[in-house]
Amino acid sequence: MRLNxxxxxxxxxxxxxxxxxxxxxxxxxxxxxxxxxGDSEFSALTNNGTLERAVTEGRIGNNNASNGTWExxxxxxxxxxxxxxxxxxxxxxxxxxxxxxSYDGVSTITFTQGSDVLSWNQMAGPFTDIxxxxxxxxxxxxxxxxxxxxxxxxxxxxxxxxxxxxTVEYVRVANTSNFGAFTLSGMVSLAWSGSPPANSSLAYxxxxxxxxxxxxxxxxxxxxxxxxxxxxxxx
Numbered sequence: 001m002r003l004n005x006x007x008x009x010x011x012x013x014x015x016x017x018x019x020x021x022x023x024x025x026x027x028x029x030x031x032x033x034x035x036x037x038g039d040s041e042f043s044a045l046t047n048n049g050t051l052e053r054a055v056t057e058g059r060i061g062n063n064n065a066s067n068g069t070w071e072x073x074x075x076x077x078x079x080x081x082x083x084x085x086x087x088x089x090x091x092x093x094x095x096x097x098x099x100x101x102s103y104d105g106v107s108t109i110t111f112t113q114g115s116d117v118l119s120w121n122q123m124a125g126p127f128t129d130i131x132x133x134x135x136x137x138x139x140x141x142x143x144x145x146x147x148x149x150x151x152x153x154x155x156x157x158x159x160x161x162x163x164x165x166x167t168v169e170y171v172r173v174a175n176t177s178n179f180g181a182f183t184l185s186g187m188v189s190l191a192w193s194g195s196p197p198a199n200s201s202l203a204y205x206x207x208x209x210x211x212x213x214x215x216x217x218x219x220x221x222x223x224x225x226x227x228x229x230x231x232x233x234x235x
């Protein structure tokens with residue numbers, strides 16, 4: 001993953017400062033970080049994906065050939081609930097097209113990729129986090145997400161550019177409360193050498209999810225007090 005000026009460890013601090021200066025109180029609860037643990041870290045944060053509300057996916061598919069394979073879709077519950085909407089996109093290697101994922105604050109997700117627009121209006125429940133995932137399954141392929149921004153927040157401050165055989169990378173946009181209506185937008189390009197890859201071997205996803213709550217300070221203090229009581233009894 002290549003970042004604009006910032007590396008992943010420094011990203012959360014820099015973005016938090018930018019929020020305070022540029023975005024004001026409305027976005028003060030949002031931070032942007034990488035997930036160095038990839039899919040394993042995502043699974044730990046989301047209880048193996050069971051906390052996902054919806055996932056949008058753009059992929060190479062079959063490059064809009066006529067056999068019915070899609071390049072543009074919306075999944076329910078990370079795929080458990082099935083593919084709810086799908087469409088086609090014709091890709092040209094290394095040519096960027098716009099994409100956006102919009103949430104109406106209630107139940108509707110709209111996913112635009114190039115000129116193709118998909119919508120699904122039955123997403124159940126709120127969510128606190130947006131995970132942006134990229135995958136490159138072949139050594140001669142690259143996926144690039146650039147110029148990404150979030151309405152009410154501004155530029156995410158990072159380009160997610162992923163190359164290599166079996167490489168998966170993430171950016172996490174975390175909120176201290178539930179997300180209301182927003183639009184996440186940017187540019188996406190797929191690049192390959194020789195024959196095009198297929199299906200989800202070159203793809204990106206925007207995952208709308210809750211996360212496993214972090215242990216509370218109060219809970220930690222309670223556990224510490226219990227440990228002290230046990231030690232006193234033993235003594």
